[in-house]
Structure formats: structure tokens, C-alpha cells
Amino acid sequence: MGPNGSGKSTLAYSIAGHPKYLITGGSVTLDGADVLEMTVDERAKAGLFLAMQYPVEVPGVSVSNFLRTAVTAIRGEAPKVRTWVGEVKEAMASLNIDTAFSERNVNEGFSGGEKKRHEILQMELLKPKIAILDETDSGLDVDALRIVSEGVNRVKANSELGVMLITHYTRILRYIKPDFVHVFANGKIVEEGGPELADKLEEKGYAEYITA
């Protein structure tokens, strides 16, 4: 958690390997492997997933084609047609996504809520080891927030998934219970604690962490 402009998204994108960031110091490792040595797709194959705050539109590429291509890349082989269709349908149903969604182009003309549900759908199918959820709660109404949160909890319950949830607000923490809370300000972790730290932030805000 942290105030606007503290560098939360920068951290998330840097870890995922966005080309506009150059990492000049420090290290990122996943199960002992040097993440910074990997290309963007290798990071995903190693088990890293970034749910983006502003998912990118990819014109002319259908959701079904995209999901299938991604799953094929991550799993190292094309999923069996018979089981794949059912797997996607089930994941979509649990996130309250209409099946007609498959034929739409990736993120093109999606509402804010649809984009976020689509991100969680990918997480569910790609089964990463660690997921960074960058303000997945922003722009969601109460119902969508609940559906998305349940999706995160479901994936977590069914796998060894670790989640780093980036948020300004404690609202989503009513649905997703954190084990640890880190306060991020001016590009650094300035305080760490348990769930009780989130309650304190809700009450007092970030003022004490922002130094002039």
C-alpha cells in the first residue's frame, strides 16, 4: 500500500520487465532464479504474473486465440481441445464472464470491470507462482470487486500462488485477507506489519510517511 506516485506500479512493471524501465541496482529472484536476466516471456514462464492496472488493447486478436496461445506458451504444449473448452468456460463462468467474450478482441471496447475480470481469468488459466495485482480494485463497482476478489481467493486456495496486491484502499482487503502489509513511499518500503497496519492506514492515511 502507498500513496499516489510512490512508485508501486513502477516496481510492478520493473519486475515484469517493461522495456521503459532500466534496472540499475538490486536484484529480483524467483525460486533462486535471477528474474532480471530473463526476457519478459521467460519471466511469465518462470511463474510471474502481472495483472495490469491498464490492460492493453490488442486489435484483431480474439480472447480465445490469445488465451490459447498464452496457455500453450506457459505449459509448453497446446492444451487438449476437449478439456480446454471446458476449462475456459468454467473459469469464465466463475468470474461472471459471458462466453461471447471469447470472440471479442483482447481488451478492445471492454469496460473497466471487464478488463479486470479478464486479467484474473488469465491468472486462473496460467496458474502462476506469484501474481502482482496492480490496483486491480480500481474502477470496480461493489459487485465486480467481490467477483474479482473471489477469483483471486479461489486461485490462491487451489494452488501455491503468492499474491502481491497493490492498492491505495482497504476496500479490497475486506475480501482478500493479507498476511503482510507493506507501506511503500518514495520508492521504498517504509513500514511493515500484519493486517492491522491496513486498518491504521485507513484511519490515519499516508501523511506520516510522506516527507517533504
Place this chain on the structure above:
Amino acid sequence: MSLLTTNYLTPTGREEAWRFTPLKRLAGLHDGSTKVADHISLSAKSALPNGVALTVADAAEHPASYTSTDVVTNRVREVVQKVSLLTIAKDVELSEPIHLSRKCSSTPEFSRVVIQAGVNSKSTVIVENTGNGELGEEIEINLAPGASLDLISLQEWDRNAVHLAQHHAIVSKDAQFTSYVVSVGGSVVRISPTVEFTGAGSFADLYGVYFATDGQHLEHRIHVNHNVPNAKSRVNYKGALAGDQAHTVWIGDVYIHKGADGTDTYELNRNLLLSDGARADSVPNLEIETGEIVGAGHASTTGRFDDEQLFYLQSRGIPADIARRLVIRGFFAEIINKLKSAELEERLMQRIDDELAKVGE
């Protein structure tokens, strides 16, 4: 070789119509120096359905129905003794396309093709070009009242082919003409899809896809002549370029004449630059002589590959080369998907993938 009598001049490269074209690479198709073979390589790929005929007819019996200002078209008319004549009888409605093909070899060829779509007929004609030859081509398409014709022109040439062409449609009352020009091969391809309307309620849709790599010159010059009231036209061409000296040219001329009240037109050209050293020229021209129109507009964009799209796909585990292919296929899908043939779509997309893989070799 007879002296040419038509009122045109051999282009020098200074003319507006020829300023983008590499004249030295045209194998003499434009200046009369080439020796053309007396043969017709166009043929039907499969049996033609009832009501459809492809014949070779005397050129004298099928004089051109319009005046062309195109130098190569006039040379073709001057030279050819025979024309390929495709007729679709009135009221014939075809569910499968008429598939024509030609494979050009080293001998240059001039070809004049006349397509006559009968009253209220409905058909799709595919003209598939392959090989490594030199071709000067004119296709004249006559749509009788109420006819609907889709013409799919495929330039799947090998690397050294030179193809200069005009495809002219004369669209009469209530007729619908749709043109697809796909250029994914050749050394120099220069095609002018031109349209004139002769009756109200007529419609022309002109689509195009082109993909140029190292050293290829692909030029498409559209001309839509709105000279009758209440006709509608749409133009949408999409191109991608990769590699050194890849060059594409798109000219979109739309003229709305005085008296063409109720005209509705829009033209669009989008270019995707995949690497440095490639050049896309895009020139939309709209000339309007009447204010009593429904709409007239144009748009042209040329942009670089979107790194955000690449990052998004890669962040889902998709390797960079596959991600690039996905984005490029997606870019062309808007038009390729309109061909309504899964087999053809896949063949063309695969060709684009293959061309991309060869860039820089």
C-alpha cells in the same frame, strides 16, 4: 511493333502519377520496350458453374467501355489481340467463388480481362497471381443493374515479379461492387483500382491489404469517381512494412462531381512500420463539387509497432516472435476476415508470417 497512337506519353517519373514508382524496375512494361508474348495464362482453377463462362474473345469485339489515362492500360489495349471474357448470366446467384488463376513465367505478358456481371447476379471472382513474370493487366468489370460482384485480386507473386494493373469497375444502378486487393509478393506491384458509377443507388467497397519487405515496392492507387447522385463508396487499405527499402504507396482519390448529390464516401489507409529503413507514402485526396452530400471523409495514419501490445502479450508467456505475428495478424484481420474463406485467410496470413520471417536475410 506498331507505332502507338493513343494520346499518352511514356512516363519519365516527373508525372504526379509516376513520381513514386521505380521506372527502372518495370522491365519496360511502361515504355513499350518490352517484348510481350502472345499468350493468355489466365484460366479457371476448377469447373465453372452453370451460367458462368470464361472464353477467349477477339479484342476488336470487346472494345474498352471507358477512357483510361493509365499508360500501361493503354499499352495493353494497343497490343492485345484477344481478351479473357468472363460472363455471369443474369439472375445467377453463386454460393461458391469463381476461381481464376495465372502463373506467369519469364516471358512478359499483357492481359486484358473483361468481367460482365448480369442483371441481379450475385458472385465472387478470385483472380490469383503467382510466379515470377512480368504482367501488364487491365481488368474491366461491368456490373449490370442490381448485380453484386466481389472481386478478390491476389498478388502472391514470387520475389522478382513485376505487375502493373488497372482494375476498373463500372457500377450501374443498384449494383454493388466489392474489391479486395491483396499484395504480398513481387518486386514491383502497382495496381489502380478505379470505380465509376453510372446509376443511382450503386455501391462500391474497396479493401486492400499489402505487406512489403526488403526492397519491395507495392503501390495502390485508388480512384473513385462519384458522378451520379446517391452512390456510396468505402475504401479501407491496410499495409505493413518491414526491412530495408521496403516501400509502399497508397493514393486515394475521390471525386464528387457537381450533381452527385447524396454521395456518401469515406476512405481510410493505415500503415504499420515494423522496422527502420521502410517507407510508407499515403496520400488521400478528396475533391468535392457539391455540398448536397451525405458524407465525405478520409483518414490516413502511419505508425510504428506498438511496444505496449508486445509487452502485454509477452508478459503472458508468449515469445516475442509469436507476439509480433499475433499483432500483425490482428492488424490485418479486420480486412482479411471479410474474405469469408477460412482457407484463404489462413493461406494469406501464413504468407505474411513467412515474408516477415525472411526480413533481413
